[in-house]
Amino acid sequence: xxxxxxxxxxxxxxxxxxxxxxxxxxxxxxxxxxxxxxxxxxxxxxxxxxxxxxxxxxxxxxxxxxxxxxxxxxxxxxxxxxxxxxxxxxxxxxxxxxxxxxxxxxxxxxxxxxxxxxxxxxxxxxxxxxxxxxxxxxxxxxxxxxxxxxxxxxxxxxxxxxxxxxxxxxxxxxxxxxxxxxxxxxxxxxxxxxxxxxxxx
Amino acid sequence: xxxxxxxxxxxxxxxxxxxxxxxxxxxxxxxxxxxxxxxxxxxxxxxxxxxxxxxxxxxxxxxxxxxxxxxxxxxxxxxxxxxxxxxxxxxxxxxxxxxxxxxxxxxxxxxxxxxxxxxxxxxxxxxxxxxxxxxxxxxxxxxxxxxxxxxxxxxxxxxxxxxxxxxxxxxxxxxxxxxxxxxxxxxxxxxxxxxxxxxxx
DNA sequence: GAATCAATCAATCATTTGATTGAGACAATG
DNA sequence: CATTGTCTCAATCAAATGATTGATTGATTC
Numbered sequence: 001x002x003x004x005x006x007x008x009x010x011x012x013x014x015x016x017x018x019x020x021x022x023x024x025x026x027x028x029x030x031x032x033x034x035x036x037x038x039x040x041x042x043x044x045x046x047x048x049x050x051x052x053x054x055x056x057x058x059x060x061x062x063x064x065x066x067x068x069x070x071x072x073x074x075x076x077x078x079x080x081x082x083x084x085x086x087x088x089x090x091x092x093x094x095x096x097x098x099x100x101x102x103x104x105x106x107x108x109x110x111x112x113x114x115x116x117x118x119x120x121x122x123x124x125x126x127x128x129x130x131x132x133x134x135x136x137x138x139x140x141x142x143x144x145x146x147x148x149x150x151x152x153x154x155x156x157x158x159x160x161x162x163x164x165x166x167x168x169x170x171x172x173x174x175x176x177x178x179x180x181x182x183x184x185x186x187x188x189x190x191x192x193x194x195x196x197x198x199x200x201x
Numbered sequence: 202x203x204x205x206x207x208x209x210x211x212x213x214x215x216x217x218x219x220x221x222x223x224x225x226x227x228x229x230x231x232x233x234x235x236x237x238x239x240x241x242x243x244x245x246x247x248x249x250x251x252x253x254x255x256x257x258x259x260x261x262x263x264x265x266x267x268x269x270x271x272x273x274x275x276x277x278x279x280x281x282x283x284x285x286x287x288x289x290x291x292x293x294x295x296x297x298x299x300x301x302x303x304x305x306x307x308x309x310x311x312x313x314x315x316x317x318x319x320x321x322x323x324x325x326x327x328x329x330x331x332x333x334x335x336x337x338x339x340x341x342x343x344x345x346x347x348x349x350x351x352x353x354x355x356x357x358x359x360x361x362x363x364x365x366x367x368x369x370x371x372x373x374x375x376x377x378x379x380x381x382x383x384x385x386x387x388x389x390x391x392x393x394x395x396x397x398x399x400x401x402x
Numbered sequence: 403g404a405a406t407c408a409a410t411c412a413a414t415c416a417t418t419t420g421a422t423t424g425a426g427a428c429a430a431t432g
Numbered sequence: 433c434a435t436t437g438t439c440t441c442a443a444t445c446a447a448a449t450g451a452t453t454g455a456t457t458g459a460t461t462c
Contacts, residue, residue: 016439032323034235038420048441050422055439059420111322117377118319121312122233134378155396162393165386169374170367176318177335177370185366192363195356196397217409239450249411251452256409260450 016055019045021069024062029108033115038062060125067116067129073109074133077102088148089198095140096190099171103186110175138168145197154197163197217256220246222270225263230309234264234316261326268317268330274310275334278303289349290399296341297391300372304387311376339369346398355398364398 023044027036038059042052056062081094102109113130120127141164148154174189175182224245228237239260243253257263282295303310314331321328342365349355375390376383 032319051440053421115319118233157396159389159393162389165375165390166367166371166393170370173370173374174366188360188363189366192360192367195358252410254451
């Protein structure tokens with residue numbers, strides 16, 4: 001195909017769709033899903049509204065595209081550090097570090113995911129993408145806690161399901177809340193999670 | 202129609218505002234803040250759009266009215282059970298029961314609060330109401346944990362701030378998530394929170 | 403009973419907004 | 433070169449949406 005066509009007026013369909021998704025994500029961060037307008041997206045990409053509709057037939061499909069784009073990014077981030085062969089303690093610290101990294105480098109990801117989660121209540125197409133994402137994340141903790149209980153690094157009376165719900169809930173909510181000192185709060189939360197779940201020596 | 206209304210065509214301004222807030226809340230639950238339309242509210246209340254604007258000048262003011270209405274309800278619910286003179290353990294169980302009660306009897310409250318929290322990021326008027334609400338709730342846990350550490354019912358190495366963040370985060374997020382088996386999940390979370398924070402006997 | 407005020411409505415305005423149409427540009431293919 | 437398929441835009445539509453206007457109704461006051 002075309003390796004690199006720097007700034008040509010015409011772009012391939014795939015490239016356009018990526019650009020559209022990116023622009024849409026920026027606008028969602030600024031004005032929320034509620035303030036997402038097809039015209040604004042087209043303007044930011046630098047194309048006509050009709051062109052936007054050529055690549056993404058409807059607004060519904062557009063939101064689904066954004067959801068898909070978010071899933072892609074989360075998957076990529078999740079794949080960056082291999083989990084195999086690591087101990088439960090190593091894995092959970094890896095998980096914590098991953099979240100710290102996301103918070104630092106891609107804070108919009110979580111904002112958009114929250115926004116999509118809101119809409120998922122009414123839009124099954126979005127729910128079909130967002131719900132598995134949450135489940136996957138939570139399930140990773142369930143597995144880690146199971147492993148950690150078995151190898152003795154976590155409390156023996158720990159309930160993997162409950163602990164995973166608490167972990168993901170606390171982490172995401174901690175992020176959702178007040179914009180100021182989010183990072184400090186996250187550290188408070190992660191530290192207390194360790195004291196709460198790790199086996200006392 | 203409203204059965205308990207004495208069918209009076211004309212109502213006092215305060216009553217109308219209450220009715221408007223109530224109708225708006227119902228619609229927010231059904232379609233989200235995003236799907237909130239002044240016409241729909243007016244129709245549900247049974248008044249003309251102009252009358253709606255007579256009582257609530259703008260849509261912005263309307264959203265603020267809903268936020269205020271939510272604050273009122275939360276405050277009322279919070280006042281129902283007195284905290285004074287109770288032990289830390291009694292207080293936290295009271296807090297858990299209060300949340301169970303809210304989840305059971307007024308699930309919309311949490312949905313709307315989440316929806317408002319989303320908008321608070323962009324709307325300072327809403328933020329001014331919603332943020333203190335969250336802070337108040339979290340702070341109640343901070344105080345309970347402080348008390349509980351002092352009287353020995355909680356872990357001595359517990360960080361009240363971190364633990365409170367985890368508690369409110371886990372509880373609210375647990376509710377936000379999948380509509381199915383929310384109640385079961387909440388019990389998992391509450392049970393695990395006890396094992397995580399209570400002092401081992 | 404005239405004056406005043408709160409509450410209400412029908413009608414309408416001015417934008418906004420998602421979507422469509424029909425025509426043209428450009429590249430690749432034969 | 434002609435054809436074909438991809439990509440793009442100006443112009444426009446129809447519906448929706450927040451808000452306003454001007455007038456009416458009923459109660460309260462003096």
